[in-house]
Amino acid sequence: MVKRTLIVVLMSAALSGCQYFERSPSAPASPSPASAALAITVAPDPLKILWVCPAVDTNCYGSLDSTVTIAETGGVGGRVDSVDFVVRDAVLGIALTQLNLSADDIKTRAGSNRLEAMGKLAVRPIVEGYPLPKTTPRPQIAIDVSVQVTDDKGNVVKQTKRVPVT
Numbered sequence: 001m002v003k004r005t006l007i008v009v010l011m012s013a014a015l016s017g018c019q020y021f022e023r024s025p026s027a028p029a030s031p032s033p034a035s036a037a038l039a040i041t042v043a044p045d046p047l048k049i050l051w052v053c054p055a056v057d058t059n060c061y062g063s064l065d066s067t068v069t070i071a072e073t074g075g076v077g078g079r080v081d082s083v084d085f086v087v088r089d090a091v092l093g094i095a096l097t098q099l100n101l102s103a104d105d106i107k108t109r110a111g112s113n114r115l116e117a118m119g120k121l122a123v124r125p126i127v128e129g130y131p132l133p134k135t136t137p138r139p140q141i142a143i144d145v146s147v148q149v150t151d152d153k154g155n156v157v158k159q160t161k162r163v164p165v166t
Contacts, residue, residue: 036115036151037074038159043067046164047143053134060138062130064165069122070115070147077117078151080106085125090140090164099125115149141165 043066053060068083083106085099106113106123115121132138146160 033075035074035153035155036072036076036078036117036149036157038147038149038157039071039073040145040147040159040161041069041071042143042145042161042163043069046166049141049165051132051138058134059131060134061128062132063126063128065124065126067122067124068145068147069120070149071120072115072117072149075117076151076153076155077119078115078149078155078157079103080113080115080121081148081150081156082106082146083123083125084144084146084148085127086144086146087130087165088142088144090142096139096141097130099127101125117152 047064047066049062049064051060051062070080070083072078081103083101085101087096087098088094089096101109101123103113106121109125110121110123112121143163143165144160145163146158149157151157
């Protein structure tokens with residue numbers, strides 16, 4: 001009988017200890033994100049341009065092939081409105097030319113312009129035949145890749161990354 005009483009007392013003490021932990025306050029819930037956040041990666045980095053100089057032409061022509069990956073890192077999905085590529089003279093900083101991809105262009109190239117929360121979307125812009133006179137030295141260039149997204153909360157989010165070109 002004493003043994004049973006001792007077991008009941010020990011069990012009660014153990015259970016009350018468990019209840020103490022159950023009553024402790026839980027961690028507060030994380031607030032929902034206010035807007036999307038973007039990260040841009042470009043492969044290869046640095047970009048590599050291929051120059052072709054036909055013998056019968058006064059120009060050389062530059063081409064490059066890259067993959068631009070847009071990652072949503074804030075926890076709010078959205079629609080990619082545009083991806084813009086501005087080719088700049090890396091020394092002078094002036095814009096030499098640009099390529100603009102609209103939402104429809106992105107849908108055509110990537111299959112969708114939807115960027116899920118914490119997801120990624122890859123676009124492959126191909127530039128072919130950028131002319132440069134043979135007599136002109138090839139400029140040192142860099143490309144500014146700019147992405148604009150309208151997130152599911154109505155915020156317009158922009159991010160730009162500069163990528164060197166070799």
